[in-house]
Amino acid sequence: MNFKLKDIGPQLITVLVVVLVFGFFTYNAQVNMENRGIDFGYGFLSQESSFDVQFSLIEYDGSHSYFRAYLVGLLNTILVSVIGIILATILGVIVGIARLSPNYLINKFAAFYVEFFRNIPLLLQIFFWYFAALRALPLPQDAEPMFGISFLTIKGLFVPAFIWQNFNIFFYSIVAAIITIIVIRYQAKKLQENQGKQIPVLLISIGLLLILPLLSFLIGGVRLEFEIPVLKQLATTSFIYEGGVSLPPELIALALSLSLYTATFIAECVRAGIQGVGKGQKEAAASIGLTPNQVLKLVIMPQALRIIIPPTTNQYLNLTKNSSLAAAIAYPDLVLVFAGTALMQTGKAIEIVSITMFTYLSLSISISLFMNWYNKKIAIQEK
């Protein structure tokens, strides 16, 4: 017998306690719901939702089902999270590096930014950006055009819509460019390993990404036209832009505040990562004749990333979960649409809250898994 009671005993007890606690809560909820005449079931998901949502990535109106409303909320949550993560990462890396800058002004400015934004509660920042923006932005009729085609107003950012002809040819040209680049990179690496020759991969890549789509315009029959937003009068002092694409101010304010807030934490991760690489590494790399750029790219960053990735994953998770504060400023995310309006119209509190919790859990675990995979990929390869 390899198993000893001493070893598995505590684990058995833990499992038992978890099962009992979970069972008790389920039983308790069942009894109480029965006493109060509340039905339990997910049948409502297929019923007509009969409420509209301000902003949706898929076709939706009140004649669709509650499940569709759930998807609308979920996609909006993912949208603002993705925008937030991209912006926060770019800003975080810049500020993180700036904090290590020998330039006094840049250094102090970055430090001030980090200390300021990470020490104010996020909800306050969201309110600030939203209502500050609403106060500061012009009414549609007073808006100055940006580049003659876009309008930033209190009712949102109105940008031209792309109207494509033969969009699929354009799309294939980009796919072809990307595949060619991957092949060239692979060959270039082989070439360097075997013969020590270097070819300018970056330049070739950029060139390919420009030339192939350009060719698709010239000989592929691809046409792109812009539908520029046009001012329309609704009433004496009430205007709106029609045509084009409109981004609601709620989305802009939310993405802005989420990324400004999270970028401070990412900046600290980046700074810690770079400072965590031994000074000797840099000096050794310089001594074998690598240029400063190569030192950063080939020696410092690969090692720093190993320190940066795990805590940055936490920040990505935080940002995704924090996006649920959207409800405060009317951005129709999962919490506002599903755990808000849908919950109220159906009264299915336990069902909807459990679905919402499970969804956030799945989102977070997906991000975690992806980042763990990436972390493993860049980890030291023991040979």
Added chain:
Amino acid sequence: MFKYLKQLTSLVAMVAVLFTFTTETMAAKKSKTLKNTQKKGFVRCGVSQGLPGFSNADAAGNWTGVDVDVCRAVAAAVLGDANKVKFTPLSAKERFTALTSGEIDILSRNTTWTLSRDADIGLTFVGVNFYDGQGFMVRKSSGITSTSQFKNGISACTNIGTTTELNMRDFFNSKGISYEPVAFEKADEVVAAYDAGRCDTYTTDKSGLAAQRTKMKNPDEHIVLPETISKEPLGPVVRQGDSVWEDIVRWSLNTMIEAEEYGITSANADSMKTSDNPQIKRLVGAEGEMGAAFGLDNEWNLRIIKQVGNYGESYKRNIADTGILPDRGPNELWTKGGILYVPPSR
């Protein structure tokens, strides 16, 4: 001798068991919520997070409003003191869960009585304390004077989790107008966003529009359009399953309305005890046994009128004198051209 003693003890035990059984059922007949309330010494009442005229707290934390008065009336009836109420401010989203989960015992929070709410989610509506309807507010400068001037692309600010969202959709759909709904969780943010110019119109119950207008930067710049797009009978709600408690809340509200009908006010209630009219005497506890069925004493209704006042007093104090809706409209007694009509206390 011992033989008999044994039989005697078993007989006593049986009687004792029977007796406790009967007293148990007598007590069970009395409402569980009522019992708990009397034990705690206060009524647990769910109200809004601040709607002038209905339920609003001043700087000192004192709640006033017609919805608040319903809870105060119940406290006066069951505890003898209208001030023994613990108010819990709730968002539209939280309100029903707070009631069904037993956190509060009365929900008096400008809540619309609808079939699905009454039937579906473990709630029982006990009456109507305000007849309302959904309307629209616009800026005067927009030149809009009627909803028929609404055009495609109009943006409308509102609250989530209310019938408002559904009515709005029904309204715009029936007119074939495309619109942008901007829905916030809290009323304060709706007002701030509309006031800043985010939306062309602000839609909610008309009483709510009138009340929120007073919070705007410049109330005179806004008007409420004449059209009413829905029926919104607002009233107090209790949990399903405690019919005695339900009756107490229903008849506390009815007492306030009927007292106005018979001209009984907080000032003259005591002197009405000697009235010649038996209906008036019943309303001030001077005739009949009007409290026994609820498990209350006979002056429960007198206390409501003396401490809270009749419906007319409550309306005047909270809604008319504060300038929210000076005209009572449908919320006038049926005898004076309104639709307030309650069953008789007898």
